[in-house]
Amino acid sequence: MTHGEANVDSARSYTVQGIVLRHYVLGENDKILVLFTRDQGLKRVVGKGMRKANTRIGGRLEPLRENQIQLAKGRSMDVVVQAEGTQRFPAVMEDLDRLAVAIAAAEVLMAFLEEDDPAPEIYDLYVSLLAALVPGTEPQVLTAAFELQVLDLLGYRPELDACLACERAIETGDEAYALNIEAGGVICDRCGPTTAGRQIRMSAGGWRLLRQLQETPLDALAGVTDEPRRLAGMRRALREYLGFRAEKDLKAQGMFEWIPTTAPA
Ligand SMILES: [Zn+2]
Structure with missing residues (x-):
């Protein structure tokens, strides 16, 4: 199952401002991210395909960067659709x-x-x-x-x-x-x-x-x-x-x- 932008049902997606505090490996391709969002507190979300090196979204969702993150409602955990960097702390x-x-x-x-x-x-x-x-x-x-x-x-x-x-x-x-x-x-x-x-x-x-x-x-x-x-x-x-x-x-x-x-x- 892929999660390209074209597949996103916009009624079931929303955007948060947040920072990844920690991530865990999930299966061969995915990651679970512990997000600290400004408006919804902590959220555990799935980053599909983020274990692969050099994905653009994965790069932005390294810990200690602030992003605007679009999430799609999932059955048990919401899924990252898109991330735009807003602040880095080099x-x-x-x-x-x-x-x-x-x-x-x-x-x-x-x-x-x-x-x-x-x-x-x-x-x-x-x-x-x-x-x-x-x-x-x-x-x-x-x-x-x-x-x-x-x-x-x-x-x-x-x-x-x-x-x-x-x-x-x-x-x-x-x-x-x-x-x-x-x-x-x-x-x-x-x-x-x-x-x-x-x-x-x-x-x-x-x-x-x-x-x-x-x-x-x-x-x-x-x-x-x-x-x-x-x-x-x-x-x-x-x-x-x-x-x-x-x-x-x-x-x-x-x-x-x-x-x-x-x-x-
Ligand atoms: Zn005293």
């Missing part, structure tokens, strides 16, 4: 650290988002992440900012402004604080010893960086960086926070095994 593919950020963000999206459940603000956040992954930005800073802001949009925003136990406002002094994973935010040093739950120590500098990345648009992070140790500590804390939220989230359960639990070298 700098992402040129650097392993930047590519790793884009892939890790795609994993977060696939873990938390529902199929056919629109999340246009999260889509726009992902596009702005891909656009911001250029020379002059720190990949670890962009990852942390994306994760903090996607948590916010998912309804899991970590509380950083006031201690979750005593509600005292956290000041930018040089006290030490802790991020309490279960409670979902910061605990002051007075309440720390008497508060239950896994806590990750945080310096005032680490707290300030998290606050900054929670609020700053991704396209305004050029040149923002910090000490490698602080960046690595922040990454570990956010990985753990995301993993805990994913476990509590029915949809995401069991989908977060990829999170590395050991510290990066």
Whole structure:
């Protein structure tokens, strides 16, 4: 069965704006694409003939490119008819650290988002992440900012402004604080010893960086960086926070095994 344009019943086709997050091989010729669409959330669709090298549509539907994609209604999964590229992010593919950020963000999206459940603000956040992954930005800073802001949009925003136990406002002094994973935010040093739950120590500098990345648009992070140790500590804390939220989230359960639990070298 072929799917040339001439065979398309236009009443049964529609167009979405989207990015391929991942693809799987299906049989000898085809692929299943996990699409993140702006208006319909995640969609799993079939790309007929896309395993063959050098097909025009297949080239456009490589991961990390934004396309206008025409889909035809299928019995179990909709089928790609046509794809027009709207945006490429060449700098992402040129650097392993930047590519790793884009892939890790795609994993977060696939873990938390529902199929056919629109999340246009999260889509726009992902596009702005891909656009911001250029020379002059720190990949670890962009990852942390994306994760903090996607948590916010998912309804899991970590509380950083006031201690979750005593509600005292956290000041930018040089006290030490802790991020309490279960409670979902910061605990002051007075309440720390008497508060239950896994806590990750945080310096005032680490707290300030998290606050900054929670609020700053991704396209305004050029040149923002910090000490490698602080960046690595922040990454570990956010990985753990995301993993805990994913476990509590029915949809995401069991989908977060990829999170590395050991510290990066
Ligand atoms: Zn407190």
